[in-house]
Amino acid sequence: MHSSNSIGHVVDAALPGALRSRDLPLPGLILLCLLLIGLYLGQAWQQVDSDGSGWRRIDTESLQRRIDAGDLRNRRADWFHPARPDELPAAGTRP
Amino acid sequence: MTAVTCELCPRTCVIPEGGAGDCRIRVNLDGELRATTYGRPSALHIDPMEKKPLYHFLPGSPVFSLATAGCNLHCRNCQNWQLSQRGGEEMETVYRAEPSEIVSTARAEGCRSIAYTYSDPIVYYEYTRDTSALAHDNGLRNVFVTAAYINPKPLRDLCRVLDAANADLKAMDDGFYRRVTTASLKPVLDAMVIMREEGVWLELTNLVIPTLNDDLAMIRRMARWIVAELGADTPLHFSRFQPMFRMRNLPPTPAETLERARAEARSAGLNYVYIGNLMGHSGNNTTCPRDGTLLIARSGFWITENYLTDGGRCPTCNQQIPGVWQ
Numbered sequence: 359m360h361s362s363n364s365i366g367h368v369v370d371a372a373l374p375g376a377l378r379s380r381d382l383p384l385p386g387l388i389l390l391c392l393l394l395i396g397l398y399l400g401q402a403w404q405q406v407d408s409d410g411s412g413w414r415r416i417d418t419e420s421l422q423r424r425i426d427a428g429d430l431r432n433r434r435a436d437w438f439h440p441a442r443p444d445e446l447p448a449a450g451t452r453p
Numbered sequence: 454m455t456a457v458t459c460e461l462c463p464r465t466c467v468i469p470e471g472g473a474g475d476c477r478i479r480v481n482l483d484g485e486l487r488a489t490t491y492g493r494p495s496a497l498h499i500d501p502m503e504k505k506p507l508y509h510f511l512p513g514s515p516v517f518s519l520a521t522a523g524c525n526l527h528c529r530n531c532q533n534w535q536l537s538q539r540g541g542e543e544m545e546t547v548y549r550a551e552p553s554e555i556v557s558t559a560r561a562e563g564c565r566s567i568a569y570t571y572s573d574p575i576v577y578y579e580y581t582r583d584t585s586a587l588a589h590d591n592g593l594r595n596v597f598v599t600a601a602y603i604n605p606k607p608l609r610d611l612c613r614v615l616d617a618a619n620a621d622l623k624a625m626d627d628g629f630y631r632r633v634t635t636a637s638l639k640p641v642l643d644a645m646v647i648m649r650e651e652g653v654w655l656e657l658t659n660l661v662i663p664t665l666n667d668d669l670a671m672i673r674r675m676a677r678w679i680v681a682e683l684g685a686d687t688p689l690h691f692s693r694f695q696p697m698f699r700m701r702n703l704p705p706t707p708a709e710t711l712e713r714a715r716a717e718a719r720s721a722g723l724n725y726v727y728i729g730n731l732m733g734h735s736g737n738n739t740t741c742p743r744d745g746t747l748l749i750a751r752s753g754f755w756i757t758e759n760y761l762t763d764g765g766r767c768p769t770c771n772q773q774i775p776g777v778w779q
Contacts, residue, residue: 413468414477414540421480421489421542428549430541431491435479436579437607438486441456441467 412447455484461578462525462603463640476576477540478523490521490541491580492551496571499562503754505598506690506729508739509776510617510654511566512749513756516596517559519550520571521580526600527635528623530662530700537572552584556591566616570598578607585614594777597653601644602636608644612651617777619690620645622657624666625675633665633700642678649683654777656688658729661706661714663694672714676721685722686775691715693730708734725775741767741774748774 424430456469459479466474468481478490500518502511522544524537531537541547550558559567567588574581574597585595594616601620622645623630627638648655657679661667679687691714693706711728715736718726728736732753739749739761746769750758760768765778 412464413466413472413474416471416473416477416480416540417542418471418480421540424542424547425489429547430489430493431487432482433488433491433579435459435486435488437460437604438457438479439460440484441458445458445465445467446456447467 455481457481457484457486459486460604461607462575463637464525473540474525474576476523476525477538478521478576488577488579490523490547490577492549493541493547494519494521494550494580495536495541495544495546495548496520497548497550499564500568501754502566502596503751503756505568505570505596505619506658506692506727506754507596507617507619507654507656508690508727508749508751509656509688509725509774509778510596511594511777511779512759514565515563516566516568517555517562517564518568518570519555519584520569520574521577522572523576524573524600525576525602525636526573529633529698530660530694530696531698532695533571534698552580552587555584556587556593559588559593560591564593566594566596568596568598570596573600573602575599575603578611582611582614585611589614600634600636601641601648603640603644605643605647608647609651612648612653615648615651615653617654617656618648619656619658620648622659622675622679624659625671625678626666629666633662642682646682649687655683656690657683658690658692659714660692660694661711662700663703663706663710665703667706667710667714669713669717672717673721676718676723676726680722685724687723688725688727689718689723690727690729691718691736693728695730711736739774741770741772743767743772744770746770 425432454470456467459466459474464475468474470481470484473480480487480489498518499515502514502516520536522536522539522541569581588595595614597615597618599620623634630636630638691711693711695705696703708731715726715728724742728734737751738747740747746767748761749756762768765774765776
């Protein structure tokens, strides 16, 4: 008497090579998923690390329009100095 | 192209022409840093002092409260992110309110003080300072509600015109500061010590977020630091977290967590530890640390009973309760 399991076992034994090649994509897919998750987390971590560590690009045209309209101000701020050469970031750094 | 370095906060942003600092509102235009929201608040309200929260400073008085866009922190749980995480040019609502207009309106509305609040007044520093100076000239007091991420020199200058502050101490953990707020812990601690040294009445708020900063050992460390560096009479408010902004995956803080935090801070030596954002909880009330007499009962932002004597003393044992009561 054969259970469905034992029939399956017979089939497995008859076609070992075909099954192996069919199973192979699964570990590959898992590895790929892990790699993608790792890349995503790495990028997110980099984002957290760099968030707020420098300056921001803004819509200067919109800012100027709002200043011209009187909605915003062009008042000189305190607490700044012209950047010294040693303070300037290397070319190509964020943002 | 002249880049400028902003000296206001510990980020010390180096900003090229046409760029803004990390706060979004301090902008390099033509090689000079510009305070683009000076006199241009986007929020104006009259609040009870208890909302700041300040429990030992002019209790029950209305405070004229203002804010402009921008902030130098980027907390994932920010409750005012529509204001704080935007530049002035992104705001739909901008009021024109010069310092003189703020002061005259505050007086006309019967307020005894002005609060610089909601976002972080550090980033609209010049507006805060000029309005505060004028407020003093007109008999009003100034309240600074802040995350205290500011450099020592500008802070000391500003303290000359400040009377009280509620500063966030978000966690006693630099990793938390970096992950959740993008700031760092040490400058915040330094700023708190400076405010105390400069004679600003200081209360602290710790927003307790489930699983992120509710560890009792850390809360004990925080309370011990406060006792040692700021004094045992510094009021500490444990505030209830509500899911907000980019942190909607965590539940509101359970009442028991806040109660455990309060018990831990009191056992570490703090005399005035409150629970906030939890309507009707007895942790909202002020009691005498000597004999336990109920001094001020609160419900939400409102005072329901006040038994303090005119001089700010316990009516039972005459213990002086620290604060600015009149």
